[in-house]
Amino acid sequence: MKEVLVVYYSQTGQLLHILENMVSPLKQGNIRISYYSIVPKDPYEFPWKKENFFDCFPESFLQIPSGFHPPEEEILKKEYDLVILGYQVWYLTPSIPINSFLRSDIGKSLLKNRPVLTVVACRNMWIQAQEKMKRLLVKIEAKLVGHIALVDRHINHISVITISHWMLSGRKDRYLGIFPKPGVSDKDIREADKFGEPIKNALLFDDFSDLQENLLKLGAVHINPYLVLTDKRGNILFSKWANHLIKKGGAGEPSRLKWIRIFNYYLLFAIWVIAPIVFIVFLLTYLPRYQRMKEDKAYYSSVALKENR
Ligand SMILES: Cc1cc2nc3c(=O)[nH]c(=O)nc-3n(C[C@H](O)[C@H](O)[C@H](O)COP(=O)(O)O)c2cc1C
Numbered sequence: 524m525k526e527v528l529v530v531y532y533s534q535t536g537q538l539l540h541i542l543e544n545m546v547s548p549l550k551q552g553n554i555r556i557s558y559y560s561i562v563p564k565d566p567y568e569f570p571w572k573k574e575n576f577f578d579c580f581p582e583s584f585l586q587i588p589s590g591f592h593p594p595e596e597e598i599l600k601k602e603y604d605l606v607i608l609g610y611q612v613w614y615l616t617p618s619i620p621i622n623s624f625l626r627s628d629i630g631k632s633l634l635k636n637r638p639v640l641t642v643v644a645c646r647n648m649w650i651q652a653q654e655k656m657k658r659l660l661v662k663i664e665a666k667l668v669g670h671i672a673l674v675d676r677h678i679n680h681i682s683v684i685t686i687s688h689w690m691l692s693g694r695k696d697r698y699l700g701i702f703p704k705p706g707v708s709d710k711d712i713r714e715a716d717k718f719g720e721p722i723k724n725a726l727l728f729d730d731f732s733d734l735q736e737n738l739l740k741l742g743a744v745h746i747n748p749y750l751v752l753t754d755k756r757g758n759i760l761f762s763k764w765a766n767h768l769i770k771k772g773g774a775g776e777p778s779r780l781k782w783i784r785i786f787n788y789y790l791l792f793a794i795w796v797i798a799p800i801v802f803i804v805f806l807l808t809y810l811p812r813y814q815r816m817k818e819d820k821a822y823y824s825s826v827a828l829k830e831n832r
Pocket residue numbers: 532533534535536537538539576579611612613614615616644645646647648649686690706
């Protein structure tokens with residue numbers, strides 16, 4: 524009997540839906556699946572109040588952990604043949620609940636020396652978050668064997684508008700009746716079961732060496748070079764902001780909220796003014812960067828970690 528643990532955090536349920544579809548083919552094998560949903564001690568309210576949405580930025584980006592409820596004893600007792608770790612990105616970084624789990628003794632005891640498959644479901648900007656994830660997994664001596672990224676496939680600026688509507692209203696529907704639905708499409712969620720077969724085979728043969736290659740053949744990861752560039756630039760700018768904001772007080776403190784509001788305006792400026800400039804630079808430097816983009820595509824699709832990227 525093979526044991527699989529699915530660890531996840533999801534506010535809207537989108538990620539859980541994806542994970543359940545993904546593991547559905549595993550149920551036909553001699554495989555037992557356990558779930559652990561991470562529940563923060565101070566839950567993040569959903570739908571978000573605008574202020575809270577921006578106020579969690581410093582702790583999220585700086586990867587400062589917070590408390591969460593431990594799993595039941597039963598979950599902690601077993602040694603898993605595979606851990607599937609479902610996460611979402613908050614500010615170009617694995618979300619606070621997931622980061623907190625990975626930095627905890629519980630995370631370490633569950634994942635140490637275990638093969639781990641990461642599944643990210645987010646708007647579209649996950650590449651640097653996955654690099655951070657790779658480092659967190661190395662730190663707790665877990666072995667990353669596969670990665671699947673499901674995203675909103677609409678163009679960047681449309682998905683910014685629609686995800687704001689979803690996060691602030693709690694409704695995954697068409698904003699104003701004219702925008703597309705936000706998040707991962709119903710089709711991609713439904714078809715996530717296609718990834719179950721290669722996962723099951725790797726698990727049953729106890730050989731994960733070809734798993735990522737097999738997942739890639741099924742479209743597990745799509746690398747958009749423009750988003751790679753934006754994500755990198757975004758991390759540089761976010762680092763300056765986060766280090767500045769964290770000095771202004773704890774979450775919710777008035778002295779900090781004043782700055783959080785300025786950050787909110789800055790983000791709008793970054794999305795609607797800086798990002799289009801980055802796009803023009805991206806187009807102008809497309810040819811000289813072509814080789815590098817090819818290498819990026821291979822690297823970011825892989826489960827390898829190179830510190831000098
Ligand atoms: C505070 C916050 C920040 C977010 N930042 C990003 C981001 O940087 N990149 C991205 O692709 N998605 C981002 N998202 C979208 C999430 O990754 C995710 O798609 C959404 O929260 C739904 O996930 P869930 O229901 O599984 O929790 C953000 C969401 C929240 C709430």
